[in-house]
Amino acid sequence: MSPKLPSYLFPWLIFLTFSSLYFFSSFLSLQSFFSSCSSPTSRLIAISNCNLFSGHWVSDPDRTPLYDQTCPFHRNAWNCLRNERQNMSVINSWKWVPRNCQLNRIDPFRFLGRMRNRNIGFVGDSLNENFLASFLCILRAADEGAKKWKKKGSWRGAYFPKFNVTVAYHRAVLLSRYQWQPKQENAGMQDGSEGFYRVDVDVPADDWAKIAGFYDVLVFNTGHWWNNDKFPKEKPLVFYQAGQPIVPPLGMLDGLKVVLVNMITYIQKEFPGNTLKFWRLQSPRHFYGGDWNQNGSCLFNRPLEENELDSWFEPRNNGVNKEARLLNAVIQETLQGTGIQLLDLTHLSEFRSDAHPAIWLGRKDAVAIWGQDCMHWCLPGVPDTWVDILSQLILDGLKEN
């Protein structure tokens, strides 16, 4: 697997397995952390008084999306309307209702008006791209002249000329820079490996290294690539700091921690204090009956019930979808005290087993080759609710600035 795969491969490549007992055992200590937390985001209440991330979904048959399959910012594999998934109107009739506060639907005119002459950036993996695609299609309702925008190392984005606003995504799946090192250049590798990926924990990937000062709002994430599917034993990650291999070598999750610490330090140092900074937690997967490469499926017609969630996601159950909560624990711990706001979209998304592209991928052979996509989200769909939440937090954040 090379770092520059053809883009049509990505939708099916972002799948995870945490099958090894090694990882499971290293998380036992984190599980007490979970049980001590009655709500996944209870810590945030202190900051904002209002927790948008805790609540439930209610059916509202009058609800309709703000865009359709003709939006030019779609990615084919997520364009479930175009790919003729049935019941999309049912999927999009669910409304997230936070327990103790009001979540307003984004008004794209008002939002872009408030954002005039400002820019919003996403940095991370394809789940942030999924988020961006939803955001662009929604904002386009207020400015049909929106143009594709791809500068400053961005993977994709749009410029909204009526408001002089740019919203873009910088692809950096590990956040740190990583490069393939073939075996011949590196004597002493273990037998059986074809080389390794060198990860410079203290160097941001080029794609977002030069964006400080351009964006007024940034949404970071990493997580969906930290697994043995992406980086198997034959192609492991090897972590470097200050140009030297870290000794003894770090396992993947310790590597993630070191990368997080270093990238957060970089962000705090290089990005202006008045840049609004968010960190999006993991987007949960919904593979049922097996993992992505074991005919795992997500052909569901309704969201999960609250009392079903633990059986799907609780690490103690050791199911195929446990990694979101496991990684969140690591990420939340590292972010504590940084002032970067948590965007804890995990819990609300855990309910939505009904809203992945599944078999409606726009290519006949896709499922046979890559399995169902129970990882990314149909658009229109769940990320539209992420946009409602993010836009509300951005407007609140601008008020305080």
Ligand SMILES: *[C@@H]1O[C@H](CO)[C@@H](O)[C@H](O)[C@H]1NC(C)=O
């Ligand atoms: C659409 O929804 C109806 C009612 O829930 C269900 O009977 C039907 O199987 C659904 N169709 C698909 C393709 O999921």
Ligand SMILES: *[C@@H]1O[C@H](CO)[C@@H](O)[C@H](O)[C@H]1NC(C)=O
């Ligand atoms: C557009 O916004 C940028 C900031 O992102 C600002 O520097 C520039 O002056 C603005 N252009 C106009 C025409 O207002």
Ligand SMILES: *[C@@H]1O[C@H](CO)[C@@H](O)[C@H](O)[C@H]1NC(C)=O
């Ligand atoms: C997946 O399903 C196909 C077709 O039914 C079957 O041939 C294959 O063995 C299954 N794979 C796994 C891992 O269960």
